[in-house]
Amino acid sequence: MRIALWKPALLVAVVLAVCIYDGAPAKAHHAFGSEFDANAPVLLKGKIAKIEWINPHTWIHVEITKADGAKETWMVEGGSPNTLLRRGANKNTFPEGTDVVVDGYQARDHNERRANARNVTFPDGRKLFLGMTGTGAPDPEAFDAGKAKTLNDTDKDKDKEKKQ
């Protein structure tokens, strides 16, 4: 049976063309490395502004206060509801207004106020791992707190502590 090569070639070309048309606008979350920057750890200290308890990813919006007093809200991506439920969290674990510390990795576009969360620490010291194993987030052991960019004004915090 002779196989005319142009036939499979045409087929592959058509399928690939259909796949590739969708170039720039689409962002694929579905590989940590293509969405978030493993070399840009961030530390967010602020209040929970909003929790989006939805599939496929939960989102926690954290409002931080910057040096000049301006407020900035970041959105941090957590695991799916199922992932968090298995760790003992639920929709009500993140009430608005709660002071939290979130560590994670910033989006590749550093202009975006978006990050992939690793841990959230609550006022009572409880720590919850928000990440999803299998999304490509870096080695759980590898988070370098020393390198993390703290996005709040820590000097201001120290002043407050002194006053108290």
Added chain:
Amino acid sequence: MTIQQILEWIESTHLSLAIREGGLPYPVLGGVHLLAIAWFGGVLLASDLRLLGWLMPQRRFSDLWYQFQPWKRIGFVVVVSTGLLLAWAEPVRLWGSPNFWIKMTLFALVGVHAWVFHASVYGQPEKMDAGVTSRAKLAAVLSLALWSGMVLTGRLIAFDDSFEPKIPDVTPVTSHADGH
């Protein structure tokens, strides 16, 4: 009633909440949708590859076609119903999703494709027994392209940017300058 109101009503239903916020329903529906894609996609691939003369060329096209039909139908029903349920979970987001609309356009084109090629190919499969026409081969190539496109854009729906503003728009929690 505006579209927005209808979509928001859908999102407020128990069914929608259960899938959107629940632990297992969303991934399970997704898994069944995937299995149905394997099933329906497999039969479709077999059918199109037969038209191209690459799969089971020694068997009569009409023979295979009639045997594939019930399986195609079952697979199609499962794919579409799981798809509908997944859509029921987040209609507001899907409405604003470019990938969703491209996928639906491709789906509509699938209907157009069936209509265009009905007389010459699918309506009378016995016609292909004597020899598969080039028109039929074109139909097969287009079918493969359309369905591959649907799989790709379907995958991209869950991960596109459309529902996540880069600058989150949330009312400030605090109103005091010192942050407390």
Added chain:
Amino acid sequence: MPIEFYRWLVNSPWSHLLNSSEWVFPVVQTLHFIGFALSIGTIAIVDFRLLGLGMKRQSAADLAADLEPWTRLGIAVMLITGPLMFSTDAVAYHYNPSFQFKMVCLAFALLFHFTLRRWAVRSDAPPVAAGLVAVMSLLLWAGVVAGGRMIAFI
């Protein structure tokens, strides 16, 4: 496998390729889906035939012989696209229990496919044996797909 192996995969050129751009990974993943439609789809057609459901104008042996090249092509596509995607996050993936479950199912599914099932298909096994083999095959491959889906949710 030592952790260094997985780290090496994460830092491999192909891993960087998939991570560098927004669309490479989803295209590879879509090829993964088309690959399993081809492989698991054709496997399922034969399995259902073993169960006496559908495609009855051919014997299971004939059907399997006709479809086997395509099943293998599908498996080849999976075994290329899978490790490519795995490489992008090898360290995290290998810890993931759902991924581990998937790999166990895959190993058994492949082993089963090329041994017991092959025998059952070619030797025109009696209906009960054929049925059991078919159910086992379907369950193992369904486990692979389900395990794959749940990776992101565990």
